Amino acid sequence: MDTYILYGTAALFLALSFFKDKKKTGMALKKAWKAFENILPEFLVVILLVGVLLAVLNTEMISKIIGAESGWAGVIIAALVGAITLIPGFVAFPTAAMLLQGGAGYMQIGAFVSALMMVGVVTMPVEMKYFGKRLTILRNILAFIFSFAVAAIIGLVVGGI
Secondary structure (H helix, E strand, O other): OHHHHHHHHHHHHHHHHHHHOHHHHHHHHHHHHHHHHHHHHHHHHHHHHHHHHHHHOOHHHHHHHHOHHHHHHHHHHHHHHHHHOOOOHHHHHHHHHHHHHOOOOHHHHHHHHHHHHHOOOOOHHHHHHHHOHHHHHHHHHHHHHHHHHHHHHHHHHHOOO
């Protein structure tokens, strides 16, 4: 029901914008479409990969690897995968939701998303160029450790610990 309310509100404001200034609304819609076109390939590839992963790995396998019963070993695996994966935030959260539906645990997904958003193994060379090797490594190590703190807090809140 919330989704319908949000879409309805967006449609209402779009209509108001259109009646107020058709030209600006048209330009905004064109910019939004361009942004959507730029995002779509990345989004589709990740959704496709997660879909294939969910098709190949059944719920029991996902639960065994990163399910709530996998404990801290699953948290470590999820954090490592998150740290080495480069996925934008708008793709990470739907991916996390799909993994949760597939049997992943909350602590594991917390570590995955935290590491995914904060640790940049793939982007380290660029970061080193601008911030230096020492600061980049320190930042990534601290961010990786923080992803475990996030997992622990989620575990305390949802009862995983």
